[in-house]
Amino acid sequence: MQNWGRTRRFLIYPAVNFLNNRRSNPIAANPVFNSAFGLANHRDSPLYSESEKSNLHTCFHSLRDKVVETGIRSAIRFQHRGFGSDATKIQRNPLFSTLNSEDISYFKGVLGEKNVIQDEERLLTANTDWMHKYRGSSKLLLQPRSTEEVSQILKYCNSRSLAVVPQGGNTGLVGGSVPVFDEVVINVSLMNNIISFDKVSGILVCEAGCILENLITFLDTQGYIMPLDLGAKGSSQIGGNVSTNAGGLRLVRYGSLHGNVLGLEVVLANGDVLDMLGTLRKDNTGYDLKHLFIGSEGSLGIVTKVSILTPPKLSAVNVAFLACKDYFSCQKLLVEAKWKLGEILSAFEFLDNLAMDLVLNHLEGVRNPLPPSLHSFYVLIETTGSDEAYSKEKLEAFLLHAMGAGLITDGALAQDINQASSFWLIREGLPEALMKAGAVYKYDLSLPIENMYNLVEEMRIRLGESATVVAYGHLGDGNLHLNISTPQYEDKILAQIEPYVYEWTSKHRGSISAEHGLGLMKANEIFYSKPTNVVHLMGSIKKALDPKGILNPYKVLPHSLSSSS
Amino acid sequence: MKIMVAIKRVIDYAVKIRVKPDKSGVETKNVKMSMNPFCEIALEEALRIKESGMASEVVAVSMGPTQCVDTLRTGLAMGADRGIHVEATGALLPLSVARLLRALVEVEEPGLLILGKQAIDDDCNQTGQMVAGLLNWPQGTFASKVVLDKEKQAVTVDREVDGGLETLCLDLPAVITTDLRLNQPRYATLPNIMKAKSKVIKKFSPQDLNVEIKSDLEVVQVTEPPKRKAGVIVSSVDELIDKLKNEANVI
Numbered sequence: 001m002q003n004w005g006r007t008r009r010f011l012i013y014p015a016v017n018f019l020n021n022r023r024s025n026p027i028a029a030n031p032v033f034n035s036a037f038g039l040a041n042h043r044d045s046p047l048y049s050e051s052e053k054s055n056l057h058t059c060f061h062s063l064r065d066k067v068v069e070t071g072i073r074s075a076i077r078f079q080h081r082g083f084g085s086d087a088t089k090i091q092r093n094p095l096f097s098t099l100n101s102e103d104i105s106y107f108k109g110v111l112g113e114k115n116v117i118q119d120e121e122r123l124l125t126a127n128t129d130w131m132h133k134y135r136g137s138s139k140l141l142l143q144p145r146s147t148e149e150v151s152q153i154l155k156y157c158n159s160r161s162l163a164v165v166p167q168g169g170n171t172g173l174v175g176g177s178v179p180v181f182d183e184v185v186i187n188v189s190l191m192n193n194i195i196s197f198d199k200v201s202g203i204l205v206c207e208a209g210c211i212l213e214n215l216i217t218f219l220d221t222q223g224y225i226m227p228l229d230l231g232a233k234g235s236s237q238i239g240g241n242v243s244t245n246a247g248g249l250r251l252v253r254y255g256s257l258h259g260n261v262l263g264l265e266v267v268l269a270n271g272d273v274l275d276m277l278g279t280l281r282k283d284n285t286g287y288d289l290k291h292l293f294i295g296s297e298g299s300l301g302i303v304t305k306v307s308i309l310t311p312p313k314l315s316a317v318n319v320a321f322l323a324c325k326d327y328f329s330c331q332k333l334l335v336e337a338k339w340k341l342g343e344i345l346s347a348f349e350f351l352d353n354l355a356m357d358l359v360l361n362h363l364e365g366v367r368n369p370l371p372p373s374l375h376s377f378y379v380l381i382e383t384t385g386s387d388e389a390y391s392k393e394k395l396e397a398f399l400l401h402a403m404g405a406g407l408i409t410d411g412a413l414a415q416d417i418n419q420a421s422s423f424w425l426i427r428e429g430l431p432e433a434l435m436k437a438g439a440v441y442k443y444d445l446s447l448p449i450e451n452m453y454n455l456v457e458e459m460r461i462r463l464g465e466s467a468t469v470v471a472y473g474h475l476g477d478g479n480l481h482l483n484i485s486t487p488q489y490e491d492k493i494l495a496q497i498e499p500y501v502y503e504w505t506s507k508h509r510g511s512i513s514a515e516h517g518l519g520l521m522k523a524n525e526i527f528y529s530k531p532t533n534v535v536h537l538m539g540s541i542k543k544a545l546d547p548k549g550i551l552n553p554y555k556v557l558p559h560s561l562s563s564s565s
Numbered sequence: 566m567k568i569m570v571a572i573k574r575v576i577d578y579a580v581k582i583r584v585k586p587d588k589s590g591v592e593t594k595n596v597k598m599s600m601n602p603f604c605e606i607a608l609e610e611a612l613r614i615k616e617s618g619m620a621s622e623v624v625a626v627s628m629g630p631t632q633c634v635d636t637l638r639t640g641l642a643m644g645a646d647r648g649i650h651v652e653a654t655g656a657l658l659p660l661s662v663a664r665l666l667r668a669l670v671e672v673e674e675p676g677l678l679i680l681g682k683q684a685i686d687d688d689c690n691q692t693g694q695m696v697a698g699l700l701n702w703p704q705g706t707f708a709s710k711v712v713l714d715k716e717k718q719a720v721t722v723d724r725e726v727d728g729g730l731e732t733l734c735l736d737l738p739a740v741i742t743t744d745l746r747l748n749q750p751r752y753a754t755l756p757n758i759m760k761a762k763s764k765v766i767k768k769f770s771p772q773d774l775n776v777e778i779k780s781d782l783e784v785v786q787v788t789e790p791p792k793r794k795a796g797v798i799v800s801s802v803d804e805l806i807d808k809l810k811n812e813a814n815v816i
Contacts (some may be wrong), residue, residue: 315595322755369752388597389635396758403755412752415639417579419752429811 049430085125090554092181093562096163099139099182101485103160107142110152115190119142124186129178134520136179138165145190147265147273147304153186153548153562154302155271160408163550168240169211171232173442176244176297176519178552187238191304194218203262203279205307224310227254229429239303245295247515252476253346253384254311258292264290265305269546279307291539297517298552300545308514317346318395319420322402322411323375327453330377333407334449337381340398344391347382348476349427352456355470358485359426362433366426379408379475382420413485423527430472434483437468441484441494443501446511455504456482456527463496479514502528517556524558535561566676566715566737567622568611570664572604572628574636575686581798588786591686600636601682605643606743609750610612610711611679612644619713622646624673628657628665634766642716642753648766649673653778661778663695667776670700675738677720682707682742693742703735707744 107116114369117123118140125134144150157164165182170177179185191207192214198204200226206215209499212233216226228241230248240246242264245257254260263278278292293301322429324330330350337345359366385391395413402408434440447455454469459482463469464517466486473481482501486493502512506528513522513529526535539561549562576582576591577599583592600608611623625640627633628651637648651665670678678700697704705711705722709730712721718761724731725744735741753761771778799805809816 237687315597317597321752367749392635399755400759403759406629408755411755413642413755413758415642415753416602417597417600421579 012115026049026410027564034187037158048110049490074343080258089483090180090251090559091165093549093553095161095548096183096550096553097161099162099184103156103162104140106482107140107153110149110156111142111144113386114130115143115145120344121508122485123426126167126170127178128189129173129175131173133179134175134178136165137182138185139181139182140180140513141185141187143187143190146414147191147267149275150186150188150191150267150302150304151271154267154269154277157184157550158548161548162548163553165552166239166302168209168237168242168243169232169235171240172519173246173444173516174513174519174521176517176552176555177240180520186302188304189237191239192237195305197224197468199223201279201281201446202310202312203307205263205277205305206238207305208242208303210238212236212238212241217565219310220313223313223435227260227309227311229563231431242294242303242306243296243298244517245515247474247477247479249347249349249474251272251515252348252474257308258291261294261306262292262309263307264303266290266293266294266301266303266535268301269548270463271324273304277307284463293547296411296516297519297556299556300551301540310414314384316344316383316391317420318383318392319414319415319423320381320395320399320411321369321423321426322381322408322475323370323373324377324379324407325409326376329407330379330475331449333379335401336402336405337398338409341383341394342402344385344394345381345476346384347381347474349473351378351380351427351430351472352376352470353378354451354468355430355472355483356426358437358468358470359429362436363425363429363489365468366422366429369423369426370410372386373410375409380423382424420449427472430481430483434470434485437485438487439485441486441497442498443504443512444514444516445480445482445501446478446514447480447505447508448510449475451508452478452480455480455501455508459484459497459501460553462500463493466496477514499525499528505529520555523555524560526556566620567624567673567674568610568614568620568677569624569626569666569670569675569677570608570611570640571680571692572608572625572627572636572640572661572680573681573684573686574598574633575600578685578721583705584787584789588788590749590784590787592710596778597701598632598636600639601681601684601686603683603743603745604687605681605750606745606747606807607629607679607681608643608645608743609743609748610708610743610753611677613748614711614713616646617713619715620661620677620794624649624675626651626666626669628653628662630654631655637766638761639753641764644753644757644765647764647772648716649769650766651769651774653771655778656780656784658780659691659695660781661690661776662692663699664776665774666696666775667699669769670696672774674736676718677713677738678702678740680722680742682744685736693740697740700738702740703733704740704742705733706742709744709746711741712761764800770808 012055107468119266123138123141126141127138142153144153163177165185166185167177167185167187188209193207199222215238219225228246228248229249229250230246242261262280264275265277266274289530293303324333328404334348337348356378360368383391383395409542414423456469459469470485471480473479484497501522502525505512511529518526539557542557575594575598580597585592613793614620615623623645624647625637625645626649627637633650637650641648651668680693691704694704707724707727708722718737720735720737720739722733722735722741724733732793799808802808
């Protein structure tokens with residue numbers, strides 16, 4: 001898999017240059033590849049290379065300039081909503097203290113001078129999310145090197161009522177990993193050791209700051225892979241992946257982190273270290289508390305160590321890119337794929353024709369694998385197995401059968417890894433293409449597969465000509481990425497979308513956050529997906545584990561709940 | 566006119582190569598194998614010539630173990646009309662391949678033989694030149710543009726050479742080897758994969774073609790390139806200058 005990831009980086013640009021340099025190191029040699037890295041290496045939350053980051057900056061600033069120039073009030077209001085983060089609507093919790101020089105010297109005593117960071121530039125990075133949508137004003141970044149240090153910091157912060165934000169790779173999409181006000185940022189990136197790997201069981205134990213891609217590279221040498229793979233893997237850290245219960249592309253095959261994480265070491269707000277770092281697949285002794293920390297977005301504790309079950313790396317990977325005439329055919333194809341591909345099915349992704357157009361128009365080096373024709377939907381199927389001949393034969397037989405039955409109208413089967421990567425690029429390049437197309441309103445929804453696309457169609461009718469509604473996602477997991485693309489952000493459009501999308505999702509018993517989390521963006525919307533008494537129980541758990549509420553405040557749970565408590 | 570295209574089955578170019586512990590070669594077991602990218606380009610060019618009405622048939626040829634049939638199937642799915650597989654188990658070096666190709670040219674009598682400029686596994690870049698020599702045909706290597714003139718029975722080939730382009734005009738029959746910028750190969754679509762199932766792959770042995778496979782070369786040892794040493798971060802310009810002077814000895 002690692003190799004695949006690597007190849008993807010090159011596909012934005014014609015593979016020709018790469019071929020000349022095969023197996024040397026074209027990344028180092030060619031600056032174009034450097035910039036292609038971040039671009040091609042993403043799934044849903046792309047990480048941008050420096051040059052792209054600056055492009056984003058430019059977008060942001062030019063937009064702001066425009067607003068100032070025209071002085072349109074509504075546009076300025078949008079500023080708060082779109083980029084200024086929701087901080088303008090939330091009050092800073094007055095119970096939290098503010099940093100003083102004694103605090104700084106305490107932290108320096110614990111962590112050493114070097115790991116107590118007050119440098120403006122580094123703080124700006126820590127304060128800003130990758131979409132440049134949320135920006136905090138923290139004055140302090142701490143970089144502990146051990147669980148003991150995390151414990152000491154938290155114990156102190158708790159006693160001083162200093163709010164903190166645990167931060168990993170800061171690749172989240174919902175404003176969960178950046179401060180809202182002046183919270184102290186605790187970044188565990190220096191805790192990046194692999195503690196152990198058992199080649200027989202495939203169980204990996206490592207520290208929370210390990211970057212996902214580094215773990216994938218390490219496991220590759222051992223003949224294993226990580227059970228999760230996502231676009232942000234070059235920056236995102238395993239501690240953050242666990243804390244946000246990151247989904248990604250392998251979920252359909254290997255399941256969620258609730259199944260793959262075998263144990264955690266967590267530091268509570270008061271500095272207590274919970275050693276739940278089991279390496280057992282079966283352990284029914286009492287409440288399985290680690291699950292509380294998987295997906296709670298750092299609001300209950302800071303994950304410091306992770307034990308995770310990793311599947312073996314299988315060599316036979318095949319990818320097909322298919323066209324379907326309608327959404328019903330996509331669904332039928334999914335059912336058929338589950339039965340006929342069975343154990344080798346490893347991804348089932350879909351996109352609609354508007355999504356396809358967007359990628360073809362906005363991403364360089366992408367071409368439609370299929371002859372030009374009017375297809376309404378595209379499906380990407382990946383199989384992973386242990387025997388190339390068997391897997392390929394099985395996939396081919398399935399595809400030919402599906403074609404005969406009219407489920408697919410056309411399709412292409414990748415003949416080599418490069419082709420497979422270029423198919424993946426279409427799906428993975430979507431977030432990038434959307435960013436290039438203009439303003440985008442992103443929704444990450446879990447819905448019953450049957451109804452999923454109805455929402456897209458309703459949104460198209462609702463918004464008419466004013467916006468392009470683009471749909472793609474992990475069909476195999478019932479996860480829709482609904483993206484509404486407009487030339488610029490407008491309050492009027494937002495009012496057409498929200499709360500309608502949330503209400504619709506709620507009505508169909510879906511989830512308003514399938515894999516991105518609630519963070520700051522959707523903390524107040526939790527009731528669309530969870531009943532009041534359930535949310536209140538969550539509040540009680542939060543209260544029990546973090547009585548002063550210092551851990552990642554203003555996120556995950558509704559603000560009404562945290563301010564009343 | 567018939568076009569013959571040679572295609573080679575190699576380790577997929579995106580796979581990380583591992584040298585065998587005994588240094589006798591690279592690990593090929595359980596490794597993804599694909600068509601050599603230059604051969605894909607050669608085949609694509611042949612197909613485009615056929616589609617423009619300048620050729621009547623495209624024959625894909627591959628040599629090596631049984632699994633070469635998979636590579637030929639890919640070629641047929643891309644659009645080749647039929648395949649030829651010369652089954653040989655041992656190592657095939659460029660001269661042997663060139664001799665086998667000459668024998669096949671005598672059987673098939675194509676007007677054009679197109680090959681990739683080199684295979685990405687051994688990087689020999691010899692077969693096209695050798696077979697042209699053996700056949701005494703004109704050759705246009707590293708082609709970045711191919712234009713066929715049916716009336717004159719000639720082909721114009723743009724070659725990428727150091728310092729620019731060279732344009733050659735070759736009388737047919739001729740040998741062309743393809744460079745990367747010639748074209749972008751097509752994908753194998755499902756309808757074409759289906760059609761390919763009924764296409765014929767004819768098998769030959771080297772004996773059938775009266776070619777003796779012998780090796781003029783011996784691989785002594787295959788080793789990995791030395792690993793790059795980790796860099797160091799220096800704390801000051803003075804330290805950098807010191808290191809450049811005293812450690813690297815470059816200034």
